Amino acid sequence: MNPIPEINSDKIREARKRIDLMVHWTPLMRSSALDKMAGCELIFKCENFQKVGAFKARGAANAVLKLDPSQRVNGVATHSSGNHAAALARAASEAGIPAYIVMPSTAPEIKKQAVKEYGGVIFECEPNLLAREEGLRKVVDTYGAVFIPPYDHWDVIEGQATCAFEIFEEGLSLDVLLSPVGGGGLLAGTALSAHFYSPDTQVIGAEPEGADDAKKSFLAGRRIPVEKPNTIADGLLTSLGEINFGIISEHVTDILTVNDEEIIAAMRLIYERMKLVIEPSCAVPLAAVLRNKTRFQNQKVGIILSGGNVDLAKLPFR
Amino acid sequence: MNPIPEINSDKIREARKRIDLMVHWTPLMRSSALDKMAGCELIFKCENFQKVGAFKARGAANAVLKLDPSQRVNGVATHSSGNHAAALARAASEAGIPAYIVMPSTAPEIKKQAVKEYGGVIFECEPNLLAREEGLRKVVDTYGAVFIPPYDHWDVIEGQATCAFEIFEEGLSLDVLLSPVGGGGLLAGTALSAHFYSPDTQVIGAEPEGADDAKKSFLAGRRIPVEKPNTIADGLLTSLGEINFGIISEHVTDILTVNDEEIIAAMRLIYERMKLVIEPSCAVPLAAVLRNKTRFQNQKVGIILSGGNVDLAKLPFR
Structure with a gap:
C-alpha cells in the first residue's frame, strides 16, 4: 500500500519553488542557554518570522x-x-x-x-x-x-512540508524533528519531508494535554476527535484531519503531550533567552523536550517554532 | 585638534577580532510591513540576540x-x-x-x-x-x-563600535544609522565606526524626551546632565559621558527625541511585526523615524536594536 499517493519528493521541491515569491526561507536559530538547560543540541526553525507570522x-x-x-x-x-x-x-x-x-x-x-x-x-x-x-x-x-481547508488537504500539507524541506536542504542531519500538532497539517508535512529527504530523522508531534486527540488517535489507530479542548495553545484546538491522520500514523514516531504550565514555562524561556515573540502553540515542542530530557539527551533536535501571532495584551507572564 | 586620539580604524577592527569568541556577529533583519509604514528602507541590527541580550x-x-x-x-x-x-x-x-x-x-x-x-x-x-x-x-x-565604567571609557566605546563595524563589513551603504543614546557608549562607538568605515552614513542619536540630556548637551555644546529622568526607556536614564560627549559632538549629525507613548507604539510594532522581544530603550530609534517620516523618506535607514532584556511581567501593552 502506498499511503501517500499525492505527494512525492519532487512535488515538495516543486512546491517550494512555486511559493518562493510568496514566502520567506526562514532562518534557523540556536541558544546555548537552552541547549544547556535541555541537555541536547536544539535547532529552532523560525516560522514566527514567516509571512503572516506563521507557517500557514x-x-x-x-x-x-x-x-x-x-x-x-x-x-x-x-x-x-x-x-x-x-x-x-x-x-x-x-x-x-x-x-x-x-x-x-x-x-x-x-x-x-x-x-x-x-x-x-x-x-x-x-x-x-x-x-x-x-x-x-x-x-x-x-x-x-x-x-481551502486549514489542514485536511493535499496541497496544504504539501505546502507545509516545505518548512522541514528547508531545514534538510541546509544539510542538517537531525536526530529528531518536533512540530506542534493541532489539525496535523504541519506535522504531516514535516513527516513527509523527513521521509523523503532525511529518513533517519525521527518526527515527533507535540500536543497540549487539554487537546490531546492526536495522541489518543495515534495510539488507538483511528481518529478520536477532541470534544471540549481546553488549553492556552489556541492554535491547537482543532481535531486531527483525515488525510493528516493517515500520514501521521505512517510516518510519525510518537506524539508527546504537555500541560499548560509547561507550555507557559517553555514560552517564557523562548521570550527571555531567544528574544523571540511566539504564540503559545509554538512553545509546545520545547515544553515536550524539557519534560522528556532523558529521551533527547545529547541528540540533535530540531524544533519548528510555528508562529508568532499572539495577543500582546494577554501574554501569560506574571 | 584630533578629538579621537585613542581609536582609529585598525583598532576597531582589532577589537572585533579580540572579542570574537565572546560575542555574536548579530544578524540584520528587515520588515516589509514596517518599511511601508515608515516610507523608507529599514535595516535592523539585532543586538537583542547578542550575548547577555544586549550590545553591552x-x-x-x-x-x-x-x-x-x-x-x-x-x-x-x-x-x-x-x-x-x-x-x-x-x-x-x-x-x-x-x-x-x-x-x-x-x-x-x-x-x-x-x-x-x-x-x-x-x-x-x-x-x-x-x-x-x-x-x-x-x-x-x-x-x-x-x-570598568558603563560607557565613559575608551575601551568600552571601542567595543561598542564593533556593532556598527559589522553592519558596514557586510557592505551595506546606509544613508543613516540610528542608535539610542543614554550614556553615549553605543552612539559614540557607532559614530566612530561610521567615520572610519562609511563616512557618507549620517549617524543620528535617538533619545526619550524624559531623559533628553544628550539633545540639550548637543545643542548647547557642553554637557548638561539629566536631573530627574522619567521615561519607560530604563536603559537610557543616565547622563552622557565626557568622552562620549566629545565624540558625539564631533561625529553625530543630530539627536532626535520621542515621548514614551511613541516609544511604546514603536515597541509594539517590533513585537507584532518583527516578532522580536526588545526592551523599551531599543524602540526609541524606530519611534524617532516614525515621528520624522519626511526626513527619512526613501532612504536606507539602519537601526540598532540595542537589547532585549525586558521584564515580561511588566510589558506596556494593553
Whole structure:
C-alpha cells in the first residue's frame, strides 16, 4: 500500500519553488542557554518570522497557486481560528482574488485584524466545528468560492512540508524533528519531508494535554476527535484531519503531550533567552523536550517554532 | 585638534577580532510591513540576540580582554542599571576573574538575576548617580578591583563600535544609522565606526524626551546632565559621558527625541511585526523615524536594536 499517493519528493521541491515569491526561507536559530538547560543540541526553525507570522503562509500559498484560472475566479473560502485565515487572505490578495473567511467569534483580535488588512472578508461564527462548517457552506454557496481547508488537504500539507524541506536542504542531519500538532497539517508535512529527504530523522508531534486527540488517535489507530479542548495553545484546538491522520500514523514516531504550565514555562524561556515573540502553540515542542530530557539527551533536535501571532495584551507572564 | 586620539580604524577592527569568541556577529533583519509604514528602507541590527541580550557584551568583553594579567588579578567592578552589569559579570567570568557590581535597587529583576547567573557579586544602592559612585568607590577600595565604567571609557566605546563595524563589513551603504543614546557608549562607538568605515552614513542619536540630556548637551555644546529622568526607556536614564560627549559632538549629525507613548507604539510594532522581544530603550530609534517620516523618506535607514532584556511581567501593552 502506498499511503501517500499525492505527494512525492519532487512535488515538495516543486512546491517550494512555486511559493518562493510568496514566502520567506526562514532562518534557523540556536541558544546555548537552552541547549544547556535541555541537555541536547536544539535547532529552532523560525516560522514566527514567516509571512503572516506563521507557517500557514506556505500551505495557503501553495493551494491558491495550484488552482487553475477557472477555479480561482470566484475566490477562495475557509474556516480558521486564525493563522490559516490570514494566510489564505494574503495568498488570495497576492493572486488578485477574493477570500471569504469564517472565523470563530473567540479568535484573537490580532488574527482578525490581520485578515482584514489582507483584504479578507470575515464571517463570524460560534466557536465550534459545526458552526464553522455551516458558516463555510453558506459562503461557498453564496459566492461560488473554492474551499481551502486549514489542514485536511493535499496541497496544504504539501505546502507545509516545505518548512522541514528547508531545514534538510541546509544539510542538517537531525536526530529528531518536533512540530506542534493541532489539525496535523504541519506535522504531516514535516513527516513527509523527513521521509523523503532525511529518513533517519525521527518526527515527533507535540500536543497540549487539554487537546490531546492526536495522541489518543495515534495510539488507538483511528481518529478520536477532541470534544471540549481546553488549553492556552489556541492554535491547537482543532481535531486531527483525515488525510493528516493517515500520514501521521505512517510516518510519525510518537506524539508527546504537555500541560499548560509547561507550555507557559517553555514560552517564557523562548521570550527571555531567544528574544523571540511566539504564540503559545509554538512553545509546545520545547515544553515536550524539557519534560522528556532523558529521551533527547545529547541528540540533535530540531524544533519548528510555528508562529508568532499572539495577543500582546494577554501574554501569560506574571 | 584630533578629538579621537585613542581609536582609529585598525583598532576597531582589532577589537572585533579580540572579542570574537565572546560575542555574536548579530544578524540584520528587515520588515516589509514596517518599511511601508515608515516610507523608507529599514535595516535592523539585532543586538537583542547578542550575548547577555544586549550590545553591552561588546564593550565589557573588549575592556576586560585589554586588561593585562596584573590588572585582572583582583577582578573588575562597575555600577550599572542593568545590561552593562550582566555584560561585565559575564566577561569577567569567562576571563576567570571576579566581578563586583553596584546596582540601583530599582533595576529590573531580570537584570539582577542575569548578573547572579554569571557569578557577579551585587551591591545594591539608591537609584541615583551619587549613590552609585559612592558604592563603587567602596567596592574598589575593598577588593582592589579595576573599575570598568558603563560607557565613559575608551575601551568600552571601542567595543561598542564593533556593532556598527559589522553592519558596514557586510557592505551595506546606509544613508543613516540610528542608535539610542543614554550614556553615549553605543552612539559614540557607532559614530566612530561610521567615520572610519562609511563616512557618507549620517549617524543620528535617538533619545526619550524624559531623559533628553544628550539633545540639550548637543545643542548647547557642553554637557548638561539629566536631573530627574522619567521615561519607560530604563536603559537610557543616565547622563552622557565626557568622552562620549566629545565624540558625539564631533561625529553625530543630530539627536532626535520621542515621548514614551511613541516609544511604546514603536515597541509594539517590533513585537507584532518583527516578532522580536526588545526592551523599551531599543524602540526609541524606530519611534524617532516614525515621528520624522519626511526626513527619512526613501532612504536606507539602519537601526540598532540595542537589547532585549525586558521584564515580561511588566510589558506596556494593553
